[in-house]
Amino acid sequence: MKETIDQINISQYMPIVIDWATNTLLAIGILFIGIWIANRVYNLVVGISKKVDMHFGIAYDEDTDAARKVIDEVLANHPHILKEPAPFVEVETLNESSVDFLVRPFCEGAHYFDVLYTVPEQVKKALDANSIEIPFPHRKVIVVNENAS
Numbered sequence: 062m063k064e065t066i067d068q069i070n071i072s073q074y075m076p077i078v079i080d081w082a083t084n085t086l087l088a089i090g091i092l093f094i095g096i097w098i099a100n101r102v103y104n105l106v107v108g109i110s111k112k113v114d115m116h117f118g119i120a121y122d123e124d125t126d127a128a129r130k131v132i133d134e135v136l137a138n139h140p141h142i143l144k145e146p147a148p149f150v151e152v153e154t155l156n157e158s159s160v161d162f163l164v165r166p167f168c169e170g171a172h173y174f175d176v177l178y179t180v181p182e183q184v185k186k187a188l189d190a191n192s193i194e195i196p197f198p199h200r201k202v203i204v205v206n207e208n209a210s
Contacts, residue, residue, distance in 0.1 A: 065195055066125065067205050068098065069081060075178055084172070109144055109168050110146070110167045110168065110170070111167065111168055111169070111170050111173045112165050112166075112175050113165065113166050113167070113168060113176050113180070114164075114165055115163075115164040115165070115166075115171060115177075115180060115181060115184075116153070116162065116163060117132065117160060117161070117162045117163070117164060117181070117184055117188075117194055117195070118159030118161045118162070118163055118195060118196065119159070119160050119162070119188070119194065119195060119196070120158075120160075120161055120195070120196040121159070121196075122192075122194070123160070123194055124193075125160060125189065127193060128162065128188065128193050129150050129151075129156040129162070131184075131187045131188055131191050131193060132150050132162060132184055132187075133148070133150055134165060134187065135180065135183045135187050136148045136150070136164070136166050136180070139166070139176065139179070139180060139183070141168045141169065141172035141175055141176050142166040142168055142176060142180075143166070143167045143168055143169070144165070145167075146167050147170065148164065148165060148166040148167065149163065149164070149165040149166075150162060150163075150164050150165075151163055157198070157200075158196045158197070158198045158199055159195075159196045164180075164184075166180070
């Protein structure tokens with residue numbers, strides 16, 4: 062049995078690294094880690110960090126720095142969010158009814174869906190607890206009296 066690591070370049074976009082000692086296959090370009098046993102390849106995602114994209118909006122009257130601090134605290138206290146790489150929390154868009162944050166925490170692949178589906182509720186509760194308004198879509202209507210002199 063071979064005891065070294067080989068790199069096979071299938072294309073310039075998907076190098077594959079094979080570790081013959083541990084029977085491990087890593088396709089770097091597509092974030093796939095597998096192990097082959099008895100001519101079958103098994104996908105192993107443990108240990109791969111995943112980026113989770115989320116969007117949160119606050120009212121235009123709210124302080125963006127205060128909202129960012131609240132979101133950062135939620136992310137820091139979540140048990141499955143990695144400290145490194147640090148979560149990305151920045152204002153992304155000025156929408157019609159809200160100032161929208163793009164939030165990108167990282168987690169282990171095994172915890173992706175837990176982070177995706179628990180963080181929004183935690184952020185909402187934290188914003189509510191800090192009296193930071195999450196607006197619903199609305200329009201301001203201004204009525205002008207043309208008959209006024």
